[in-house]
Amino acid sequence: MIEIIGLTKQYGKFTALDHLDLHIGEGTVFGFVGQNGAGKSTTFSILATLLAPTSGTAFVNGYNILKDPKKVREQIGYMPDFFGVYDQLKAEEYLDFYGASYGISVNERKKLIPQLLELVNLTDKRDSYVDLLSRGMKQRLCLARSLIHDPEVLILDEPASGLDPRARIEMREILKELKAMGKTILISSHILPELAEMCDVIGIIDQGKLKAQGSVAEIQEKLQGAKSMMVKVNRNIERAFAFFEDNPDISEIERHEDGASIQFLFKGNAEAQQQLLKACIMQELDLVSFAEIETDLEDVFMEITNGGMES
Numbered sequence: 331m332i333e334i335i336g337l338t339k340q341y342g343k344f345t346a347l348d349h350l351d352l353h354i355g356e357g358t359v360f361g362f363v364g365q366n367g368a369g370k371s372t373t374f375s376i377l378a379t380l381l382a383p384t385s386g387t388a389f390v391n392g393y394n395i396l397k398d399p400k401k402v403r404e405q406i407g408y409m410p411d412f413f414g415v416y417d418q419l420k421a422e423e424y425l426d427f428y429g430a431s432y433g434i435s436v437n438e439r440k441k442l443i444p445q446l447l448e449l450v451n452l453t454d455k456r457d458s459y460v461d462l463l464s465r466g467m468k469q470r471l472c473l474a475r476s477l478i479h480d481p482e483v484l485i486l487d488e489p490a491s492g493l494d495p496r497a498r499i500e501m502r503e504i505l506k507e508l509k510a511m512g513k514t515i516l517i518s519s520h521i522l523p524e525l526a527e528m529c530d531v532i533g534i535i536d537q538g539k540l541k542a543q544g545s546v547a548e549i550q551e552k553l554q555g556a557k558s559m560m561v562k563v564n565r566n567i568e569r570a571f572a573f574f575e576d577n578p579d580i581s582e583i584e585r586h587e588d589g590a591s592i593q594f595l596f597k598g599n600a601e602a603q604q605q606l607l608k609a610c611i612m613q614e615l616d617l618v619s620f621a622e623i624e625t626d627l628e629d630v631f632m633e634i635t636n637g638g639m640e641s
């Protein structure tokens with residue numbers, strides 16, 4: 331579990347983080363989204379105890395980053411956005427080196443390293459020199475490195491940056507496995523739709539401030555106070571359009587070019603939505619479908635960071 335309280339970081343006069351508060355529950359996959367310079371890496375470096383905050387603090391599994399940095403480091407595996415790899419080492423030796431520096435015994439390392447290489451799909455590269463690995467492979471090796479002491483919390487700064495679509499899918503699959511193991515995972519990214527798919531909760535940061543937090547659907551609802559809905563009719567689209575247009579809880583109604591679909595924003599809870607569906611059936615509106623539309627995270631993000639909403 332992670333608790334961030336009033337975290338602030340000044341670089342000289344510049345405020346990179348401005349009273350950030352965040353609560354991330356155990357076993358959550360949390361996506362930290364923000365434009366370049368929003369403050370994601372600064373937050374992660376502070377959580378990893380590599381950078382001191384100007385004020386505020388954070389707790390990782392109950393350990394204070396300021397008072398108990400050693401304990402915090404035991405809890406977390408950190409993958410920075412830029413990492414050096416020792417190019418004179420082979421993949422297996424690289425992990426062995428890190429395992430030794432964590433005080434893991436030779437015998438344990440012999441068992442652990444093949445497991446880690448398998449987890450990140452690098453078993454067949456164990457004897458390859460690190461500098462000859464592709465970028466995606468290096469990222470995965472670095473992820474394996476961050477797992478060597480079996481941390482409960484993973485902090486991954488842009489783990490998919492610079493990867494091609496295939497390598498991104500591989501990374502996503504590995505993260506799914508780690509989530510299944512019960513790890514709490516914090517990921518930052520610009521690849522917004524991917525985060526939406528992978529994360530339970532998304533936090534949107536802009537100029538050092540948290541603008542919104544919740545599931546993609548919650549963020550959208552908070553932003554618009556309404557859900558996007560789409561209905562499709564078999565015939566008589568005019569009649570259906572007039573029916574929805576008359577409803578005071580419906581706005582931004584649009585007819586699609588296919589001549590059969592109507593999209594609108596609906597303000598109301600699940601009960602109200604059920605009533606609306608019932609009314610459509612009572613009116614014999616020739617519906618073939620009635621559904622909530624998943625919002626594109628990219629749209630939500632752009633709206634929020636363009637000043638569409640204050641938290």
Ligand SMILES: Nc1ncnc2c1ncn2[C@@H]1O[C@H](COP(=O)(O)OP(=O)(O)OP(=O)(O)O)[C@@H](O)[C@H]1O
Pocket residue numbers: 341344346364365366367368369370371372373411
């Ligand atoms: N050591 C530093 N000295 C001065 N300013 C810094 C320093 N490190 C970061 N900053 C500034 O703080 C702000 C936040 O940077 P940070 O790296 O946390 O952003 P980010 O959200 O991770 O961005 P990116 O996605 O580009 O990595 C930026 O404006 C950056 O220029």
